[in-house]
Amino acid sequence: MTLRVLHTADWHIGQTLNGWSRTFEHQAFFKQLTELVKAHDVDALVMAGDVFDNQNPSADATRLFYEALAELREVNPQFISVITAGNHDPAGRIEAPGVLFERIGVHALGMVHRHDEALDVDRHLVPLAGKDGRVEAYVLAIPFPRASDLPRVSEEGETEGSVVVRAVRALYEDAVARARERIADAPLIVTGHLHVWGAEESEGAERRILVGGEHAIPHSVFDESLAYVALGHLHKPQKVGRETIRYSGSPFPMSVTEQAYQHGVVLLEVDGDKVTWERLPLERPVPFYRLGKGEGLQLDEVPGALDALGLDEDLPIDQRPFVHVDLKPQVSGAGLRAELDRLLEGYPVRAAGLSVVSKDRSAPEITEAEALVRLHELEPVDLFKTAFEAAHGVAPEASHLELFHRAAAEIE
Structure with missing residues (x-):
């Protein structure tokens, strides 16, 4: 029987953009997620980190998270959700509702758990069953690796990567080996919330998060036997190294650098030893415009650019489009922002920020x-x-x- 799994990540519930709430967009995203689960008869969800936008999410943000998980379970009484913490998440609070989560099929991992200094496979290995109750695949849920999660490795005699990279490799090698002792060669999906070499960042949106400021790990950290690697942290949907190592990307633009992305989720189908995937697009709940991209606008050109958008005057404030404006250098820096804010106040939009296009576009690149x-x-x-x-x-x-x-x- 075919097992269907959705891979998503980087929800950042509770995020604001230039002071504007994103609650309406999160609500719309969760509604789409539920509709996709219904339409594609999905059996499980794998969320690869950054559920929340900060370490102290509000009561409203937490409630929105719980409501989304409960709604998915109502669609399918056997639905399984596997949630792992990212670098933005409060690890303890992700796991806190453990007993209640278990009753609605949610497995939440905020940190790496060990038993007698060995990975606690019972906590991290989650079986995924199809409609007939048979286990078709497993998820090895590994959250963002904090310093305390990494094993000690020798600093001598090794040439590949830093100590941190080798520690992350050791963590995954040990986890996969212990999982294989339990499940043999059954299809295994592994999660990761980190930056893999060769992946494209969203400028200004994602921090370099490995311990000690280490930038990224090689994709060879993930064993060739894995059916799929569900990644989070980078907001651009993309593969890294192999077709089966993928970032699902954020559900909608978290910053102007994501304005041009095609947001979506990944649908996996596991049929025996065969694993296939496809991207399912997400509709953008709120338009996001970038005016003057590249060359920049003069202030007196901004009203014409806004008029050309054909904006709806009657939209509620939380559904109004975001507008980021690229401007040419003009007047003083403080005056530029104030003038732009004054112009935008006359339109049914929300200001998402401004950028000033560099005067010198021919400066030589440096290493x-x-x-x-x-x-x-x-x-x-x-x-x-x-x-x-x-x-x-x-x-x-x-x-x-x-x-x-x-x-x-x-x-x-």
């Missing part, structure tokens, strides 16, 4: 090593000046520098 050397040579005030001009298109004024020096003095 990462060169950039680090230059960074080392700069004083903090120089970095502030560079960042200010990049954001506003003009150099900071005396008042800005005074505020910077006052803040720096408080830190010292």
